[in-house]
Amino acid sequence: MQIPMKKYHIVFEKLNQFNKHIKSIYSHDQLFVITDENVFSHYENKVKKALSDFNVSFTVIPPGEKSKAFDMYLHVISDLIAKGLKREHMIVALGGGVVGDLAGFVAASIYRGVPFIQIPTTLLSMVDSSIGGKTGIDLPEGKNLVGAFYSPKIVLIDMDFLQTLSPREYRNGIAEVIKAGLIGNPTLYAQVRRPIELNSMHLKAAINVKKALVDSDPFDKKERMFLNFGHTFGHAIEKHFNYERFKHGEAISYGMIIAIEIGNKLNITPASLYDEVKGTLSSWQLISDPVMTKDRFVTDILTDKKNTADGFHFILLEAIGKPVIKILQKDDIL
Numbered sequence: 001m002q003i004p005m006k007k008y009h010i011v012f013e014k015l016n017q018f019n020k021h022i023k024s025i026y027s028h029d030q031l032f033v034i035t036d037e038n039v040f041s042h043y044e045n046k047v048k049k050a051l052s053d054f055n056v057s058f059t060v061i062p063p064g065e066k067s068k069a070f071d072m073y074l075h076v077i078s079d080l081i082a083k084g085l086k087r088e089h090m091i092v093a094l095g096g097g098v099v100g101d102l103a104g105f106v107a108a109s110i111y112r113g114v115p116f117i118q119i120p121t122t123l124l125s126m127v128d129s130s131i132g133g134k135t136g137i138d139l140p141e142g143k144n145l146v147g148a149f150y151s152p153k154i155v156l157i158d159m160d161f162l163q164t165l166s167p168r169e170y171r172n173g174i175a176e177v178i179k180a181g182l183i184g185n186p187t188l189y190a191q192v193r194r195p196i197e198l199n200s201m202h203l204k205a206a207i208n209v210k211k212a213l214v215d216s217d218p219f220d221k222k223e224r225m226f227l228n229f230g231h232t233f234g235h236a237i238e239k240h241f242n243y244e245r246f247k248h249g250e251a252i253s254y255g256m257i258i259a260i261e262i263g264n265k266l267n268i269t270p271a272s273l274y275d276e277v278k279g280t281l282s283s284w285q286l287i288s289d290p291v292m293t294k295d296r297f298v299t300d301i302l303t304d305k306k307n308t309a310d311g312f313h314f315i316l317l318e319a320i321g322k323p324v325i326k327i328l329q330k331d332d333i334l
C-alpha cells in the first residue's frame, strides 16, 4: 500500500524571517533542533536569535557520515525524550544531508512520527537531500539501507549559510546542480558549465528538476531514477575508497563521465558530450586527469546486491536534458 506524501513548501528566505514561517505551520513554543558540531559552532547564537519566539533546544551530533548510524539514531532519540519532546512537537533538521537524513528518520519514527522542518546549510542539502522526503541511516552493510519516505512540513533555505561552507563542500553541491542541468534543464547546464557564483535562481532551477521527478514518482519506481544519473558508478567509487577519498559530488562526477562513456559505447549518447561534460566537471575541480575509467569499478558494480535479476537499471543521456533508463547486461558495461 502506498500512502500519498503530504505537500510542503520550499521557501527561500533570510534566517531572521524563519520565525514567521514556522509560526504559520506550528502552534507550540518548543523547537527541538538537531544539528552537528560545525553548524552549531557557527550558528548557535544566530539561530537562537532568529527563532527567539520559541524555546529552542539543541541536540548536537559529531559532523560527518559516521553520524548517520544506528547508535547515533538511538542517542538522538534518547536525548530528545530526555529534553521533553512530545508527539505534537516540532523537530528541526539544521545542517547538511547527514543531519537532514538522520533527523528526518528520527522524526519519521519517534512516537510513530512527529513533524519536522528542514533547514539545509550545505549546497548539496539545499538542492538535493532536503527535497524529496527520503530519510535514513547507513548500516555496516551499506549506505542508506534503513529509512523512510517522510516529508518535512517546510524547507527553509537561506543561502547565507553557504558563506561558512568550505570550497570543497561547496563544489560537492555543484555536482548535483550540474547533474540536475544534465538530466532536466539544458539552460541551467549552460549557465553552470564554467565556474560562476550561484544565485537563488540556479538553486531553484536545480530544485525544480528534482521536484518534478519526485512529484511524478514519489516512491522511486520510474522517472525519479533519473536522479541516479552518475550514481551507479559514483556509489561504487565512494565505497571502493571507503567513503574517505572522494566526496559524494566528486564520486558522482566521475560516475557521470563513466555513464557518458558507456552511453557512447552503446551509441545512445553523442560522442561530443564526453569532452563537453568532462570540461565542465574539470573546470569546477570536481574531477582531475587522468579521469578514472569504469574498468577499475566494474567488479564492484557486478557484485552490487541492489542489481535486479533482469540486469542493471542504468541512467544514460540521449542528449542534455534527455535521460533514459536502460536495463543493461554485464557485456554492455564491460
Ligand SMILES: NC(=O)c1ccc[n+]([C@@H]2O[C@H](COP(=O)([O-])OP(=O)(O)OC[C@H]3O[C@@H](n4cnc5c(N)ncnc54)[C@H](O)[C@@H]3O)[C@@H](O)[C@H]2O)c1
Residues within 6 Å of the ligand: 036, 037, 038, 039, 042, 063, 064, 065, 068, 095, 096, 097, 098, 099, 101, 121, 122, 123, 124, 125, 128, 129, 130, 131, 132, 133, 134, 135, 143, 144, 161, 162, 163, 164, 165, 166, 169, 172, 248
Ligand atoms: N535524502 C536524500 O534524498 C539525499 C540526497 C543526496 C544526499 N543525501 C545524503 O546527504 C549526505 C551528504 O550531505 P552533505 O554533503 O550536506 O554532507 P554533511 O551533512 O556531512 O555536511 C558536510 C560538512 O559541512 C559541514 N557544514 C554543514 N553546513 C555548514 C555550514 N553552513 N558552514 C560550515 N560547515 C557546514 C558539516 O558539519 C560537514 O562537516 C550523505 O549522507 C548522503 O547520503 C541524501
